[in-house]
Amino acid sequence: MSATGIGAAVRRKEDHRFITGQGRYTDDVNRPGQAYAYFLRSPHAHAKIKSIDTKAAAGMPGVLGIFTGADLAADKIGGLICGWMIHNKDGSPMRAGPHPALAQGKVRYVGDHVAVVVAETLAQARDAAEAIAVDYQELPAVVDTATAIGAKTVVHDEAPDNSVFNWHLGDKDATEKAFQAARHVTKLDLVNNRLVPNAMEPRAAVGDYDAGEGIFTLYTTSQNPHVARLVLSAFIGIAPENKLRVIAPDVGGGFGSKIFIYAEETVCVWAAKKVGRPVKWTADRTEAFLSDAHGRDHVTHAELATDAEGRILGMRVKTTANLGAYLSTFASSVPTYLYAPLLSGQYDIPAIYCEVDAVYTNTAPVDAYRGAGRPEATFVVERLVEVTARQLGKDPAKFRMQNYIKKFPHQTPVIMMYDTGNYGASLKKALEIIDYKGLGKRKRDSARNGKLRGIGFSSYIEACGIAPSAAVGSLGAGVGLWESAEVRVNPIGTVEVLTGSHSHGQGHETTFAQLVSDRLGIPIDNVSIVHGDTDKVQMGMGTYGSRSGAVGMSAIFKALDKVIAKGKKVAAHVLEADEADIDFADGHFSVKGTDRKLDFGSCALQAYVAHKFNGQELEPGLKEGAFYDPTNFTFPAGVHICEVEIDPDTGVTRIERWAAVDDFGNVINPMIVEGQVHGGIAQGVGQALLEGARYNADGQLVTASFMDYTMPRADDLPSFDVGMTVTPCPSNPLGIKGCGEAGAIASPPAVINAITDALGHEDIAMPATPQAVWRAAQKSISRQAAE
Amino acid sequence: MATVSLTVNGKAVTANIDPRTLLVQFLRENLRLTGTHVGCDTSQCGACLVHLDGKAVKSCTILAVSVDGASVTTIEGLANGDKLHPMQEAFREHHGLQCGFCTPGMIMSAVDMVNRRGNDLDEKTIREDLDGNICRCTGYHNIVKAISAGAEAMAGGSLKDREAPRHAAE
Numbered sequence: 007m008s009a010t011g012i013g014a015a016v017r018r019k020e021d022h023r024f025i026t027g028q029g030r031y032t033d034d035v036n037r038p039g040q041a042y043a044y045f046l047r048s049p050h051a052h053a054k055i056k057s058i059d060t061k062a063a064a065g066m067p068g069v070l071g072i073f074t075g076a077d078l079a080a081d082k083i084g085g086l087i088c089g090w091m092i093h094n095k096d097g098s099p100m101r102a103g104p105h106p107a108l109a110q111g112k113v114r115y116v117g118d119h120v121a122v123v124v125a126e127t128l129a130q131a132r133d134a135a136e137a138i139a140v141d142y143q144e145l146p147a148v149v150d151t152a153t154a155i156g157a158k159t160v161v162h163d164e165a166p167d168n169s170v171f172n173w174h175l176g177d178k179d180a181t182e183k184a185f186q187a188a189r190h191v192t193k194l195d196l197v198n199n200r201l202v203p204n205a206m207e208p209r210a211a212v213g214d215y216d217a218g219e220g221i222f223t224l225y226t227t228s229q230n231p232h233v234a235r236l237v238l239s240a241f242i243g244i245a246p247e248n249k250l251r252v253i254a255p256d257v258g259g260g261f262g263s264k265i266f267i268y269a270e271e272t273v274c275v276w277a278a279k280k281v282g283r284p285v286k287w288t289a290d291r292t293e294a295f296l297s298d299a300h301g302r303d304h305v306t307h308a309e310l311a312t313d314a315e316g317r318i319l320g321m322r323v324k325t326t327a328n329l330g331a332y333l334s335t336f337a338s339s340v341p342t343y344l345y346a347p348l349l350s351g352q353y354d355i356p357a358i359y360c361e362v363d364a365v366y367t368n369t370a371p372v373d374a375y376r377g378a379g380r381p382e383a384t385f386v387v388e389r390l391v392e393v394t395a396r397q398l399g400k401d402p403a404k405f406r407m408q409n410y411i412k413k414f415p416h417q418t419p420v421i422m423m424y425d426t427g428n429y430g431a432s433l434k435k436a437l438e439i440i441d442y443k444g445l446g447k448r449k450r451d452s453a454r455n456g457k458l459r460g461i462g463f464s465s466y467i468e469a470c471g472i473a474p475s476a477a478v479g480s481l482g483a484g485v486g487l488w489e490s491a492e493v494r495v496n497p498i499g500t501v502e503v504l505t506g507s508h509s510h511g512q513g514h515e516t517t518f519a520q521l522v523s524d525r526l527g528i529p530i531d532n533v534s535i536v537h538g539d540t541d542k543v544q545m546g547m548g549t550y551g552s553r554s555g556a557v558g559m560s561a562i563f564k565a566l567d568k569v570i571a572k573g574k575k576v577a578a579h580v581l582e583a584d585e586a587d588i589d590f591a592d593g594h595f596s597v598k599g600t601d602r603k604l605d606f607g608s609c610a611l612q613a614y615v616a617h618k619f620n621g622q623e624l625e626p627g628l629k630e631g632a633f634y635d636p637t638n639f640t641f642p643a644g645v646h647i648c649e650v651e652i653d654p655d656t657g658v659t660r661i662e663r664w665a666a667v668d669d670f671g672n673v674i675n676p677m678i679v680e681g682q683v684h685g686g687i688a689q690g691v692g693q694a695l696l697e698g699a700r701y702n703a704d705g706q707l708v709t710a711s712f713m714d715y716t717m718p719r720a721d722d723l724p725s726f727d728v729g730m731t732v733t734p735c736p737s738n739p740l741g742i743k744g745c746g747e748a749g750a751i752a753s754p755p756a757v758i759n760a761i762t763d764a765l766g767h768e769d770i771a772m773p774a775t776p777q778a779v780w781r782a783a784q785k786s787i788s789r790q791a792a793e
Numbered sequence: 794m795a796t797v798s799l800t801v802n803g804k805a806v807t808a809n810i811d812p813r814t815l816l817v818q819f820l821r822e823n824l825r826l827t828g829t830h831v832g833c834d835t836s837q838c839g840a841c842l843v844h845l846d847g848k849a850v851k852s853c854t855i856l857a858v859s860v861d862g863a864s865v866t867t868i869e870g871l872a873n874g875d876k877l878h879p880m881q882e883a884f885r886e887h888h889g890l891q892c893g894f895c896t897p898g899m900i901m902s903a904v905d906m907v908n909r910r911g912n913d914l915d916e917k918t919i920r921e922d923l924d925g926n927i928c929r930c931t932g933y934h935n936i937v938k939a940i941s942a943g944a945e946a947m948a949g950g951s952l953k954d955r956e957a958p959r960h961a962a963e
Contacts, residue, residue: 015887025881025900027828027868033828129813206832206840206929207894258830258894259929291833435836511892511930606796677888681935685891712837712927720923720933725916749932 011524012740013244015677017727019530020515024037032210035225037284040212041070041304043274044131045287046121046138047296048113051147051368051705052159055111055140058121063137068130070281072138073273075110083107083276087241088333089279089484092171092342092364100171103162103366105332107242107269113142114161114331115368116706117296119269122330124281147368147705151328152305154365161331161366170329170364175346176420177462181359184320188311192394198382199772200303200328200699201692202715203375205510207258208289209268209298213275221249224275228254228538229264229508232547233485235540237267237335244275247540254538257510261689262374262754263298264510265550266335270297280309294709300699301375303328304341304382310390316398318409320357323349323386327364327372333372338364343421343481344379344469344551350418351387352429352465352643358419365418368705374550376750378467384466388755392463393768402463402759403437410465422469424641426733429465432667436645438725441667448649457654458783459662460764464756466557467643468548471556473636488635489553491561493569495521495628497614499607500532501505503565506546507558508538508706514554520674521559521740525566527593544631549690552744553672554640560738568630572613576628577604580612581617641734642743644668646687648756650654652764654787657780659695659761664726666752671735679745680728686749692718692758693750716773766790794859799828802870810857817841817852819865827866828897832927839926839956841904842898843867849905851925868897871904883943884936891930900924903940904947912948914941 010016023029060072088107094101103111108119121138125131148159152249155170161168185191205227212225222245228234231252239247257264270287278285289297307328311319327341337629346360375386395405410429417423445461452459472478475486492504501522508515519533536542549558570590577595578585587598596603604612610627614627649663666683673679696716700709709715734741753771760776765786795812798805801824808823814956820826820843831842834853841853844866873876879905883889892897904920914922928936960962 018888020893021890024896025868025877025884026872027891027897029828031827031830031894032819033831036825124945130809141869192924204929205892205894206838206927207830207892256893261929288831290831291835291838445963483864499856512927513891575911681888681891681931684934685930685931686932689929711835712833713835717838717929718932719927720937723920723933725937726932763938 007526010530012520012521012674014675016065016520016530016675017518018513018516020513031207031256031258031498032212032225033229033288037212037214040284041124041126041281042128042131042508043277043287044123044128045119045270045356046123046135048109048118048120049103050142050144051116051149052145053113053142054145056143057141059139060121063123063134066130066134067725068126068136069123070126070283071124072121072134073108073277073280075108077108078106078108078276079110081276082243084242085514086269086272087237087335088338090311090339091482092173092338094171095174097268100338101165102333102339103164103169108432115370119438120332122277122626123275124277124285125236138343142255143554144617145158149367149701149703149705151303151365151367151371153327154328154367155363161368165302168366170333170366171286172363173342174361175601176359180357180358181320181322184357185311185322188310189314189318190398192310192390194308194389194393194769196302196306196308196386196389197771198270198302198306198385199693201301201375201697202295202296202699203261203263203298203301204717205259205261205263206226206293208291209264209270210288210722211271211274212284212286214284214464215279221251222275222278223251223253223256224271224435225253226271227257227264229257229510229550230258231508231538231540232506232546233548234267234740236734238272238275242272252540254508260510261376262301262378262550265548266299267371291712292710295715297370298709299334299371299373301372302382304374305698306386308386308390310394311370312394312398316405316408318353318355321349321355323360325362327362328367328369329364329492330369330371332368332371334371335747337371337373340374340379345383346419348380348383348467348469349387349420351384351533352411352467354411356419360437369701374378376686377747378551380468381449381690381751381754385755386465388464388466389758392759401431403442406463406465407433423638424602425638425736426641427641427669428731428733429643432643432729433465434671435731436647436667437728439667439729440647440649440663452651458764460650460760462648462759462763464646464752464759466748466752467641468637468747468751470552470643471636471640472551472553473557473639475635485547486635487547488633489557490631490633491565492544492546492631493562493565493629495569497611499528499610501528502534502536503562504536504543505558505562506543506548507554508549510549512549512554513659513675517674517678518559518562521562522566528606539773541545552746556640556735556738556744557634558663558738559742560636561632563739564632564634565630568632569628572630573609574608575624576613576619580604636737638737640671640737640743642668642670642745642748644748644752646752646756646762650757650760650764651777652761652783655723657776657783659774659779661691661724664724665728666749667729667731668748669731669733670745671732672741673730682745683728683749684726686747687753688718688723689750690753691723691757692752692772695774696722722772797857797861799860800864802866812858814857815853816855816857818859819857820852830894830897832895837927838895839898839902840895841944842901843925844901844905849902868901871900878904879946880943883939883946887935887939887942889931889936889939895911895926895928899926899928899936903943906940907944909921912944914944
């Protein structure tokens with residue numbers, strides 16, 4: 007392994023600009039003559055708009071334009087779309103209402119977009135927005151997930167009972183039979199709490215219009231600028247793709263929330279032409295809380311059937327998923343194909359049946375948030391398995407080991423064909439790291455100090471690199487999920503790699519360069535990674551779902567194969583040998599069995615000067631592209647163990663130890679992979695202990711700032727013990743499975759299993775705040791006293 | 794409009810501004826020092842943290858005119874020319890950043906922590922003292938390591954003497 011090649015903990019190339027304040031985020035972009043947009047948002051969760059009077063506001067200082075839904079409609083600007091078609095059990099398509107970028111006749115959640123003011127300064131735009139008179143007729147709001155279906159209030163006329171779809175997966179009859187044969191059935195009612203992604207950089211957009219060329223440019227906080235261009239062009243109708251450039255510069259975290267095509271970005275780029283000036287908008291934090299797509303929000307009843315020996319026979323799950331007031335870009339895929347196919351977890355479960363009701367409510371749209379469906383599935387599986395082990399009186403680690411899938415490939419009853427893994431190895435390693443044998447003593451020590459100690463396991467699996475494209479197309483996806491790469495070798499042998507992946511914290515500028523340095527045998531400093539600009543990179547699907555390593559780097563790998571193949575042709579001419587006799591290794595082309603060789607840079611120069619070969623027989627230049635479409639999903643899996651200590655007097659839960667053992671297949675940069683695990687765990691711990699988006703019965707978001715919504719801070723978390731096992735992924739050339747979401751998927755059930763272990767309870771709702779834990783602890787204490 | 798004069802990163806600046814201009818707006822929009830970020834506007838996240846007369850402040854909740862005459866150091870003024878500040882170097886060495894958005898505030902906060910609490914900082918102290926800075930990417934694990942190492946390096950210790958981050962693949 008070279009110091010900068012695959013497997014090395016290379017320090018990040020991109021860091022210099024971030025640690026010196028030279029990063030360039032969307033809000034750092036300023037265009038000459040730029041004006042500012044401010045969105046007037048609905049203060050009501052549900053209301054008819056009787057009239058909007060903008061006359062007084064239009065005359066205020068600095069105002070350049072005020073626009074409403076009627077103006078968008080007049081310009082034939084279409085609504086926002088949901089790109090994944092789900093069919094109901096009966097085969098009929100899902101029921102989706104319109105999603106205008108600016109409201110037309112009705113507002114459906116607090117924060118919904120009513121009008122936009124564009125002015126010389128942000129303060130002037132804000133002042134003018136206050137002068138817009140909107141006459142609302144308030145309507146009752148439907149907020150609660152579990153009771154949305156059949157509620158008196160209807161969010162969209164297209165879905166008269168608020169049901170977007172009623173979908174299912176699995177074999178219902180086989181599952182019923184498994185339950186009839188069961189010796190024991192575990193039943194749980196679970197709520198997967200609603201979360202706000204809260205990337206530290208708020209969403210932002212700068213729209214620009216070049217009237218001379220007729221070209222729109224949108225700078226935006228996007229995880230997938232090409233998808234944004236495709237949607238803005240083909241569906242919303244801003245401009246044809248060749249007249250629309252989307253640039254996602256440095257992006258300050260995404261976690262899913264910056265996948266989607268939102269109203270604000272759409273309106274800013276459109277308004278730039280209307281006012282003839284660049285238009286900038288940056289969300290403040292409360293706008294982010296109100297209008298970024300939220301995550302999770304499931305209500306579930308789940309059952310697990312086991313036989314007399316403790317073998318799992320079957321699982322049945324009934325989930326209601328809140329999709330909010332409108333269908334966001336990929337909302338419908340999250341509680342369906344990103345959820346139910348993961349319900350087999352790491353276990354050999356012969357029969358699974360899952361039914362999902364997706365509902366409209368008067369709340370912000372809900373879509374993918376780190377893990378997207380897979381954390382919800384893992385929470386169901388790992389809570390069921392844990393509670394079953396306890397009810398059967400079995401050690402939770404042994405019960406898991408007993409039921410793990412041990413032979414691969416393994417076909418689950420819910421679509422997935424797991425290709426490889428070694429779940430027992432991860433569990434064994436995690437048990438060693440956490441010192442499971444010493445748990446009894448640690449519990450006694452805690453008890454002596456008046457504290458309660460508990461341990462919680464989570465054996466998670468996720469499906470990443472969602473593909474092949476034909477397969478996801480058959481499941482309803484509106485796009486293909488391949489990735490593209492172009493490798494441009496310059497005449498002196500430096501390399502630019504253009505990738506359709508987008509880095510917003512993942513360190514692609516380093517890991518992708520490591521791959522190139524490794525394969526071409528050139529210094530890592532000679533490699534630049536170009537991403538995030540539709541004018542530079544031809545096409546791409548972006549970064550989400552832990553796909554950039556498994557899919558994005560595989561595309562680069564494929565393009566590098568072509569570069570090396572072309573280099574061999576050039577080298578054969580230069581070295582006057584047969585092409586079949588040319589080898590390439592360690593940065594040199596050489597003739598087999600001789601000492602004749604040509605270094606990579608010299609080969610590149612020869613390719614461009616084209617003096618040594620006939621340009622009609624071999625094209626000059628050294629530049630190759632590739633599109634890579636995976637043959638299967640990848641299946642990262644692992645075991646996380648959380649150990650907590652609870653103070654029953656205060657209800658405060660301290661995480662004392664955390665062991666994470668993950669199998670991500672081959673690892674490019676262990677430093678970066680471990681960083682992804684750390685961050686994922688922190689988000690999952692946030693969900694389990696601290697975070698919860700709360701609407702009151704009127705549909706007002708009462709957790710709309712960092713003062714009301716508890717973000718994990720440094721003193722809420724421990725340091726983590728991270729280990730790895732490796733079974734290389736067989737379905738891509740690098741053997742990569744993906745690591746971006748694992749921590750967030752694994753951690754919530756680990757925390758809740760630990761707390762319930764400590765308290766001796768079956769369940770506690772997330773977030774397990776000190777108040778909730780204190781109440782539960784008091785119940786435990788009085789129950790123990792009674793016994 | 795109001796006149797404000799400040800020394801920013803060692804340079805004297807004077808400008809005529811709307812009196813409601815926040816210090817962070819003045820830095821970002823008037824001076825184009827965009828390394829200082831706005832993550833929340835309620836003094837919670839610390840992305841806007843700068844040093845005002847040598848002490849850490851959150852520039853999103855200070856009016857520029859209210860600190861007329863003060864000296865401000867931002868992330869752009871931390872390095873000594875091309876030579877990075879030891880805390881900047883430590884964040885890179887220990888992978889204390891991912892998306893980079895909270896990073897300028899984190900580094901400025903860390904330097905202030907060392908100024909207030911000295912160079913020998915244990916994990917508990919660092920975690921408690923970092924309460925005013927939110928990071929959504931790193932889970933703080935490597936930020937804590939970076940601050941510990943950076944604090945020591947600020948005393949003249951070498952980063953190489955410290956244990957490097959442990960990596961499972963080793």
